[in-house]
Amino acid sequence: MTPSEIQLRVNGRPSRIDSVPTDERLLDTLRWRLGLKGTKEGCRTGMCGACTVLRDGRGTLSCLLLTHEADGASITTIEGIGSDPVGRRVLDAFDAAGALQCGYCTPGFVMALTGLLREGGRSTPVDEMLEDLGGNLCRCTGYATIVRAARSAREEGA
């Protein structure tokens, strides 16, 4: 494990991080080095989706991505997603639908859905969109309000 310097663009701002061990996960870099605690730590095995961020615009599980693998990437977290037009739409849809309870899975869902809609927008078939969201777990809502928010965010897409 040779710690070395990593360059990331996080929420639009360039970030140089020194002495990152090669086994450090992007999740931990974001939370404990950059203080971006909005990205949630759940299972750390890629099963719950709570740690989803956008890597170069696509949804990625930050618990399964080594920070070294992300070197040079552009990372968007819940703290920055509001400046993306699709992200803004998703946030508004979650807010209007009350698509959260404890809120712990919420950043992951917002990032995952934003990633999906950025790729396909309204052309994304609803079933496919909902199937893809199956990678994010929620224990509170039974997904009902999340489905409402996702449909409405998709509908409003150009």
Added chain:
Amino acid sequence: MSASARPDAPAKLSGSVVYGTDLDVPGMFWGALVPAPVARGRLRRIDLGPARALPGVVAISAADVAALVDGRAGDAERPPFPPEQITYLHQPIAAVAAPSPGLARAAARAVRVEVDGLPAVTDLEELFPEWPERAIDDPDHLAAHVRAGRGDVEAVFRTAESVVRETYRTASVHQVALEPHACVADVTDGLWHVRTSTQSPFGAREDASSILGIPESSLVVEGAWVGGGFGGKGAAFLEPYALLLARAAGRPVRLALGYEDEFRLGRTTLPAVLRMETAVTDGEIVGRRVRLLLDVGTSLPGRDFATGYAIGFLLGPYRTPTFEVEGYAVRTNKPPFGPHRAPFAPQAAFVVESHLEEVARRIGADPVAFKARHLWKEGDRTPLGQPVLPFGLPSALEGARATAERWRREAPSGHGVGVAVGFWSTSTGAGGEARVELTPAELRIIQGEREIGSGSVVVGIARVAARRTGLPFERIRVEYRDSARAPFDSGVFGSRTVGALGRATDEAITALLRSLGERLGAPGPAELGIVDGQIYAIHGRTRRSIAELWTPAEEAQGAMAAEGKHYGKGGAIDESLVRDGQFYAFTDFTGAAHVAEVEVDRETGSVRLVRYAAFHDAGVVIDPASARAQVEGGIAMGIGTALTEEAIWADDGRLTNAGLVDYRIPTLPEIPPIEVHFVEGFAGAGPFGAKGLGEPPIIPVPAAVASAVRDAVGAHVTELPLTPERVARELKLL
């Protein structure tokens, strides 16, 4: 931006909410627990030396506790670390704190432990193969025995037209809150302080105080936002360890569980075996006998809450003239039994409902009509002699029956429709207190609970306040204070928050409105309203602004304040029917009837939910959107209990599926569309007649799904969960 559906949504959507896992204090150390290497055995020697040799590392075990709490004595029956006997695998036997998480993990691994291992006890039926034919009298494994009854059951069973006897098995299920347990403790100048993700700051304070022997006055518990609780974050768990480590390290210590340990150490519902017997004559239930063998892990003898509680639900909400119920709580080498959303009630409903459906089918009766005929009505008495209070379950079942008939007509081949009821009682007996503060601009509710997600705090009690005062919801602000500064409250559990804390809030507001009425010179309490953007006290045509009505002292304080409390009284059971142990009375009578439509694959036995409908008695619904969301969420959780969730222990006490890969909770595509209905007109003990709704939605689900599976393919599965393997096995037997 559009209007928020929930007041906590903007903060939660911005990522700025601080949960237990997000707590981060400058200079803090990272804690880790040292797990017992065997499930059962004697701790011969524990050597912390190799851990302490690592740079900056602090390590503690049982021998260090007394000095860390200045020689005080905690509860001898539940020391933080076992002094000698290990009772479950991964039981914390020591703890370490280090400047980095990696070093903490290394330090925990460096601790040398020598144990004399013994064979673990994990399986109820291996332990007591002759139960229930033979009574259990084994002080080593018995945590509790409860028994109650009325009349001569043996005689009734001898003379009845038909008797149905069945055995059921239910599984251990986990809460699976997405946020693992986490806290940060600090001990400075004799003040013990812990910030933690908890459903009950005051409960955690009481527990930690009792475990460590520290007076409650020296211990402050500050709630972090909770990333899901479901019963798993109700009592102190990590807090005592974090406090001890902080004292030892002389600096703040963060302690959080990895997700595997959430499963391994979590206190939750454990397996059970049940023998159900029902005697019927002329289509009427004339006698019932229910016997429960419940695994309570390493719960303390005499302190097991589960058995007496569970057994109260095992007769179901049905009239039963002659009966006997008996439960044994059995100690095994697993973590202690702990509450999981409506503890054991989904399991109890699965067993009661499936069994009574079997009884009805055997006598050629329609199961739903048979149940409806026996269901309690207001004014009936429960088997234990408690009068039934306003109870909407009969109306709910009528709604479910009508929906099920329609769905059954529409259902294609291979589909089935099932109906089941679930009964519950809100724990408003656990009391609470609140303070309200009124300013010219807003009404603040000062209280000690963190929102756990259901909305019961940030929405529920705020709605109560809005409704009582007449103020717009946006003018109500719920404020959180830590355990040193908030009025006492029991916790966010037992579906009690709106009922009990809401009533306390309502009492405080009532006192405030009375005082305002007097200040107006009016003959009764004032209402509040908005005039030119300012809050006014109003009575008839008299209206004055708060700024005109408050005293100089109140003006200096910035608010008028009032306090309220609510310690609800439960009903009473007929204690002469209790022969052993403790049974509990119900504080109110709530519940639901559910309808499930499933599709069953005859080849594989796999079950898919097609659609779902729920009819709930929640008394007077305080916030329709949150109420609906509670029902939707509870049903999804119940679908997990019904179909996939099962914690499986190996003979050596190892949890074989400690993680989300092998312990499967429902994902989005597996949840069907859900209709939610409320039957109104059956007032409960909460504010405006509300009843609790946190727990009831999960209760009927496994029973409704099992009933639908039976309707679809004829498989009568008597074991939870209904895995493809179990369904297929029943199909082969048909």
